[in-house]
Every structure is written in structure tokens, then in C-alpha cells.
Amino acid sequence: MINPVDPSLVPQRTLYDGTKIPAIGMGTFGSDKYTSDEISSAVAGAIRGGYRLFDCASVYQNEEQIGLVFKDAFDKGIVKREELTITTKVWNDMHAKRDVLLSLAKSLRDLQLDYIDIFFVHWPFRNYHAPGVDKDARDPNSRPFNVDEFMETWRACERIVDMGLAKHIGMSNMTIPKLEAVLPLCRIQPAAIEMELHPSFQQPELFDYCMERNIMPIGYSPIGSPSRPERDRTSDDVVDIEMPEIVEIAKAHNVHPALICLKWAVQRGQIPIPFSVKEKNYMSNLRCITEDPLTDEEMEMIRKADKNCRLIKGHVFLWEGAKDWRDLWDLDGTITK
Numbered sequence: 001m002i003n004p005v006d007p008s009l010v011p012q013r014t015l016y017d018g019t020k021i022p023a024i025g026m027g028t029f030g031s032d033k034y035t036s037d038e039i040s041s042a043v044a045g046a047i048r049g050g051y052r053l054f055d056c057a058s059v060y061q062n063e064e065q066i067g068l069v070f071k072d073a074f075d076k077g078i079v080k081r082e083e084l085t086i087t088t089k090v091w092n093d094m095h096a097k098r099d100v101l102l103s104l105a106k107s108l109r110d111l112q113l114d115y116i117d118i119f120f121v122h123w124p125f126r127n128y129h130a131p132g133v134d135k136d137a138r139d140p141n142s143r144p145f146n147v148d149e150f151m152e153t154w155r156a157c158e159r160i161v162d163m164g165l166a167k168h169i170g171m172s173n174m175t176i177p178k179l180e181a182v183l184p185l186c187r188i189q190p191a192a193i194e195m196e197l198h199p200s201f202q203q204p205e206l207f208d209y210c211m212e213r214n215i216m217p218i219g220y221s222p223i224g225s226p227s228r229p230e231r232d233r234t235s236d237d238v239v240d241i242e243m244p245e246i247v248e249i250a251k252a253h254n255v256h257p258a259l260i261c262l263k264w265a266v267q268r269g270q271i272p273i274p275f276s277v278k279e280k281n282y283m284s285n286l287r288c289i290t291e292d293p294l295t296d297e298e299m300e301m302i303r304k305a306d307k308n309c310r311l312i313k314g315h316v317f318l319w320e321g322a323k324d325w326r327d328l329w330d331l332d333g334t335i336t337k
């Protein structure tokens, strides 16, 4: 049924050590809306359809089902392990030295893999929340970012590279002040940083900061996460696929506005990881970056349309005494304590 995209037509990005990875991947977070079976079926379809990069995480609670799909694809010779780029992430309650290795070991077992391509620290905060809690939930043990604690986690990630269990390591949900504090201390640099990136939230300073240091920006919620959980919605949020500039450009290309978000992302240089369990959607997401690029004028129109509108605010990670979610993002240029 799938009309596949030839993976050799998908542009590649080069990591700091020369490793090539695809310029687009598939997300696997179901936003508390889609089941593990729906998501793993989509991963199976996506492999057949030509996707070669999958963004996983222990907290998405679906690695076991996705692992069955990877094993099946390898056993049937649909794809070879080395042709896939597979990421996973350590969750906030597993940051202590020993726990990082335990988290990786569980992800490897669930995903049925010998190694991970990029192992991320999912958030730079240590805390615990039950999956699916609402935005007012707080962990009484939450604390602000702490360089020593973060570096304990990062040292464990570095050891995982030494052990050959991850090819690369990465960070996620970082800010420039936090990176300034930790990058000089890293023995192994982050190959990539996951960050929220879509037309209404372009994070130009953080994007440039990473590009200048050969750290690949991986853009999550690239379509503006229209199905995100209620806890991540506020009345001020911009809807990317309804932005007049995006709608106008979509009309000119005769495609859904979601595809304009993805073309923009790839042409700008970040790696978008859109999510969908719907074959029509995930296949058009992959295909769109292989054809009919945006013009320089359209790219410029989108650049100017940035609204600095963060959608995934991270309320639940706040610690006692913090003012509001902005404290997580160091908006005054220093690490908020």
C-alpha cells in the first residue's frame, strides 16, 4: 500500500565527527492520545516507507513495542541496523550515575538493540512525575538546574560512549546559559541537542549557538504539536499551521501547511522529527522534503514570522519557590536558581 520514498533521496546531515544521519526523522511520542500499538505500527510503516531516523524515549512507554518492530524489520531484511539512526533518552528520575546506565540498559533491551545512535539527557532537571499528570502537578523534591548534578549525569553518558553502547550523546531542552556552564566541562561533546523548533518558535540564538559549535539541532514539535496534551496548552499559543504566512505559502505549493513547516525546517538546517500515526501524513512528511523546495523569499517570510511562542513550557518541572515556567528557560541570560 505504501508508495515508498527512496532513502537515498532524503538529504543527510553530518555530525561533528563526520557521521551522516537523515535530515528528517519520525517522532514516537503519542501525546497521551495514541496507543503504543498505533505508534509501533506507524514505525513499521515508516521503515517500509523510507524513514531511517526514529526518535524514541524511555518516558514514551512504547519502546518494547517499537523494539519488536525493529527486530522484525532486521529479521526480514527490510533494513539493516546500521542503516537506521535510533535515539533514546534518559528520563528525569534516572539522572543519578548508576541509574543512567540502568535506563540505557532498559531502553536497549526494550528496543532489542546492541547500541543507540544518540543517547539524550531528556531534560536538565532531576524530578519525577507520573505519566499524564496535569500542569499544576509538582514534585516536592524538584530542584533548579545544578551544574554538578548535570555533569554527574553527563559523565555517565560519556562512559556509555566509552562502553560502545551509544555512538553519540546529546542534550535536550537546554538554554545558552546552561550550555555555557557545561560545555567546557564535557569530555565528549554533545553531537546533537533536541529543542522545540517550529515557525512560531525559531529560537534563532540557540539555533545559531549550536550550529557554530557543530552541535546538530534536532527540532521537536516541528508542526507546532497540534495534538499535544492539554497540560501543554495555553490560550496565548500560536497555531503554526494557521499562521497566515504558512497558509499562504502552503496554497502556493498546493500542500497542507504542516508540510511547509517541515520544508522550512530542513532548508534552515535543523532535523525535524514530526509525529503521526497516519500513513498519509507520515509519508507526505517524508516525501515533501525531497521535492518542491521553498524559495528564498518564502524562507525569509517564515523567518520574519517568528512569534517566540514556546509551546512545551515544562510547568511540571518547576521547583518550590520558582515564579513560573519562564524560570526553566533562563530568560534573563543567567541560570535561574
Ligand SMILES: NC(=O)c1ccc[n+]([C@@H]2O[C@H](COP(=O)([O-])OP(=O)(O)OC[C@H]3O[C@@H](n4cnc5c(N)ncnc54)[C@H](OP(=O)(O)O)[C@@H]3O)[C@@H](O)[C@H]2O)c1
Binding pocket: 026, 027, 028, 029, 030, 031, 055, 056, 122, 172, 173, 194, 195, 219, 220, 221, 222, 223, 224, 225, 226, 227, 228, 256, 258, 259, 273, 274, 275, 276, 277, 278, 280, 281, 282, 284, 285, 312
Ligand atoms: N526532547 C523533548 O523534550 C521532546 C518534546 C516533545 C516532542 N519530542 C519529540 O518530537 C516529536 C514530534 O513532536 P510532537 O509530536 O510534539 O509534534 P509535531 O510533530 O509538531 O505534531 C504532531 C501532530 O501533527 C499532526 N501531523 C503530522 N503530520 C501531519 C500532516 N502531514 N498533516 C497534518 N497534520 C499532521 C499529527 O496530527 P494527528 O494526531 O491528527 O495525526 C500529529 O499528532 C515527538 O513525537 C517526540 O519524538 C521531543
